[in-house]
Amino acid sequence: MTLIRKYAVMAALSLLIFSCSEDDGDLDLEGSAKEYANIRLVVSDATTNTVSIISPATAEVQNLDATHATSSVYPSGSGRYAALVHRAQNLVEFIDTGLELHGNHVDIHHAEAAFGSLTATGLSPTHFKSRYNQLLLFNDGDGTLSSASEGDINEETDMKTLSFDGIAHHGAMTIFSNGSYSVTVKDNTVEGTLPERVKVIDIDGHTLYASEVQTQGIHGSATNGDVALYGSVDGILVVASSGEQHLIDYPTDFGEVWIGSLSETFSDNLFIGSASGLGLYLINIANESITELVENSEIMKYALSLDETQLAVLTYEGSLQIYDLTTQTLVEEKSGLIPANDKPTGHGATLPNLALTEGYIYITQPATGEILQFSTSSLSHTASYTVSSTPQSMALLGYEMN
16 A cells, blocks of 8 residues: 555544544445545546546536547546546646645645646557656557656656667556666567566666566556566566566466456555456465455456455446455445446447445446446445546545545
8 A cells, every 4th residue: 555545544544533523424324425525536538538527525526628538547646646548649648636635634726626737648658657756657659668756747848758678568567665667578479469577677767677587478567665566477476676576376276367457455465466257366475375355257347445445346247346355355245236238349348437435436337427426335326426428437536534
């Protein structure tokens, strides 16, 4: 869990303990449409340039015009900014919510969200990462990185391009707490766009530690700041900021399946891995184990809560499950929460998206142009927000405090 989120969790707990009279009624988990005041949802659209910013506590929806439609939306590490990645148009732009966490309170720099001045124009920008005030993009088109700090978002500038003798490929990267980066490398030993190796570079693109392990293909990355994990055909590739690398073997029942998507959790030792056709797995780097958490071949979307202690799983048939990652148990489940969706046969389908806070679940409905809100404690419907015509990608920003 990032330091900024740990501060947010601690601050929220302090408010609940010492200011109960003030918070009573601000978050009713049994059906009120009240969310924490400093939570924002940023939603892009599949067919129009509209980007909607939702403030659930007030039910206000602000619309902005992006440069293009069909952008992927990601939160910055601080929770203040959103990145809009227009892969097909070789452009990335940023939205500033105006919210800034200062220890035990949130400063509001401007009442409405606005576009920042920072842009990136790398070739086919795809994967986005943000930690420790850093912004990082992998550009699939030429195998480069675009980098900047969050403080640059409102400056009239472009992101810096880092070239490290890379070959164009479908890459991934992580940001270490010491300021260095791990990044995938394509050596062309395997056909296709997937890379085979990972190395560690500095902020200028110079190699600090060369690759030690060759794989048959890599996709997906996550980090606790000291160690990075990459999903590979051969197992989970573990890369330390000091350069050491090794593989964690998959369970024997994986067969030809491998984990191609990874997420951080509240614990520095625990990660979530997604194995297509099998389900979701807990990866514990303390004992180097991979154990099944969710057995389901029909997972449409999954999302971690803002404090990374809960996991929501949405299936194609419209059912939803919530898992407590601290106990690794199923705590809520409901069938038919939303209408069923057909499983796509390829890329490009616009499916419902998912976000999760302590008290609420948010699900996009591309068919109706709405965001549905449900209580995490009862899975009852608490509110609906009308946004653009075909909501596509959604990012959760802000802080769980009032």
